[in-house]
Amino acid sequence: SSPAKLRDLGVLGRRLYAAFERRAGKIEVINPGIAPDIAEDTLTLVQSPNRKEPGSHHWGLYNGNxxxxxxxxxxxxxxxxxxxxxLAWAHRNGVIDSSTRLALHPGDSDLSEFELFNLLGSLQQSIALPLEPVSEARLLQxxxxxxxxxxxxxxxxPLRHHRDLNILMTTERxxxxxxxxxRENLVLTVDQVTRNSWNEVLVQRYDGEHALLRCLRELLNSLVHSSHRPRVQVRCFCHNRAQAIAQRVEEIVETLQALLARGPDQRYVLQVAQHTHVFELLPDQVSLATLNGHDALVQHLGQERHRYSPLHLDRHALQDSDLPLVLEQARRNCIQVFYRLLDDCADLYVLDEYNVLWQQRVPLFDEGHLLLPVQRFLRSVLMRHAARQPLEPVQQAHLGIHYAQLLPSGPGKARSLEARPAPSADLDQPYYEVQAIIQAAAQGKVHVTLYCDQQEFSELEHGDQVYEVVARQILGQRRSAGHYRCYITDLDLSELLADEQGSTSLYLRHKRQLEQALxxxxEALQPTLTP
Known part of the structure; x- marks a missing residue:
């Protein structure tokens, strides 16, 4: 057989496959142009209990009124x-057309005649019959x-319980x-109807918790390997807040499609009810993380990265948190330190060179003593980064460290931020500097060696008592019986990293763990001191 004949056979095979092959979610075509008109004048649509599956329902379409x-x-x-x-089956096969009269028995559903009319209108608009013939070129792809x-x-x-109780909702949210x-999620189900380039019509329903998120993730994953973009329309005709719901979902779909067009490594944060969701647009797929609570989100945004990843916040996301003020400041090729003074403590945030977030709440003595240990640590990290770069022919641009304060201080939500200068190094600080070296050990564990007052303290010598021994050393050198904090001001991870250059946030994570132990x-030894 000639290549042309083989191609013709292949195209014919695909044409038959598209027309007659049955698979999950695909609308079966019972009238592929055989009968000119099989539309019914009058039909009855009924929702009824499914006796074979107690607790579930099904829909039936009957002849006549x-x-x-x-x-x-x-x-x-x-x-x-x-x-x-x-409805998609009835429309695709011409059983229901614009002249068909429908009697409705909605059963336990909230379906109204108004909604039914608009659902059919949306299907007729999205899947306009008769469908254009599929070209050979499209069947080859x-x-x-x-x-x-x-x-x-x-x-x-979605607000049926309010309607049943005759409650009229008035809310600013x-x-x-x-x-x-x-904080109710009013998007309870999503039915997706797709017409593809082979004129197949596919229907998929998403319900249960996170229905919208699963729908969006699968929709994006279907687009990630193709430059072709479908027209996506969102419609809602339910009893309460239908237009607002449709506009909100449409806005999110448009945002995600725009981010997909920008290329990989984009992230998008969306809050739905009590959960925060983070979409990540990777080169070969779109991942979705569902997080419950502030700490889980901070931990997720603090995961190690090896290249810069922009983070986009939905306009309603994290409204009760200070995080949007911080996250919206993200910039490439620098390290940004943000702080907020509370009553007796302070919140520290760092966005590193890859837009990884690090956060810590620390006791507050004063502003200078809050920032100076951070400045010294970050400078030592940058020096270690620079030491791993060749001096010639071109040295990498040195990362700048920028500071900003979240305002106002104290309780409540931060409203703004102001740039601040780097802390001065000539402060008389009430803390001790400790250097740490972390080395790899067997079974994924690490060995820690600490240096304080030029003395070495290792786990080899002191075992798991090493932190208490260093604490005792610090207190032995104290100038007064005041409360001291201990800070790691230099950290070596070269053995853990091998040939890689660890991100600043990785150093900060190790720093926090070591400082916590110290x-x-x-604190355990403090009560033993006498003033």
Whole structure:
């Protein structure tokens, strides 16, 4: 056979495959141009309990206009678990057209005639019949999505419990993903209808917790390997706040598509009810992390990176936190230190050269003594980075360290930030400098060696008592019985890193762990001091 004949056979095979192959979620075509018109004048749509699966329901489409007690005596034309699958089937096959009259028995659903009319209108607009014939050129390529229709809360009123109790909600918090004081997510289900380049129509339903997030992740993952972008439309016709819900979801879809167009390594933070979600647009896939609470988010944003990754915050994300003020300042090729003075403590934040976040709450003596140990540590890290770079022919640009203060100080939420100069090194500081070297040990463990007052203290010599021994050494050198903090001002990770250059945040993480152990030792010994 000639290559042309083989190609023709391949195209024919794909044409038949697209028309007749059955698979999950694909709408079966029962009338591929055979009968000119199979539209029904009058149909009855019924939701009823599924006797074979107690607790679940299904939808049936019946001939004629049947009353509430009549339909049970007839066999349906088609029955589906989900409404959208049934409507898409009826539309795609021409069973329902613009002249069909529908009687509705919504059962336990919240489906209204208004919503049903608009759902059918959306399907007719998104999948306009008759479909254009598929060209040979498109059949030679793998199928890609051309039209995506996202229908939110089909047959569901997200505020039904308020309606049942006759409660009228008035709230300033109108975000559809975090609504009112209880922060309800009003996006309960998403039905996705896709028409692809082979004219296949596919329906998928997302429900349960994080339905929208799973839908968005899978939609983005379907686009990540192709430059072709479908038209994505979002519609919602539910009983409460339908327009606001549709606009909110559409805004998020548009944002994520725009980030996808920028290239890999973009991140997007979205808050839905009590959870924070972080999308990461990697070169070959889109990942999604679902996080519960501030600490989990900080830990996630503090994960080690090896290249810069921009972070984009949804406009409603983290509104009760100081984090947006910090995260929105991210810049390449520098280290940024942010601090906020509270009553007897301070919050420190660092965004490193790869936009990794580090945060720590520390006791507060005064502003200078808060920042000077950080400055000294960061300068030592940068010196270690520089030492690993060749001097010739071109030395890498030296990373700058920038400081800013979150204002106002004290309790409540920070509203602004102001740049601050780097701390002066001539302060008389009430702390001791300790250098640390961390070396790799067996089974993923590490050996720590500490240097204080030019003396070496190692786990080899002191075992797990090394931190208490160093604390005792520090207290033995004290100038007064005041409260001291101990800071790591230099840290060597060269053996752990081998040939890699660890990010600044990695050094900061090790620094915090070591300081925690040292200061616990100090606190344990502090009561034994006499003024």
């Amino acid at each position: 049947l009353g509430v007690h009549e339909w049970e005596h007839f066999s349906p034309i088609k029955r589906c678990r989900e409404l959208l699958e049934l 793998p199928s890609v999505a051309d039209e995506v229709l996202l229908l939110v809360n089909v047959g569901i009123d 109108t975000d559809s993903l975090s609504y009112a004081g209880v 200061n616990q030792g100090l």
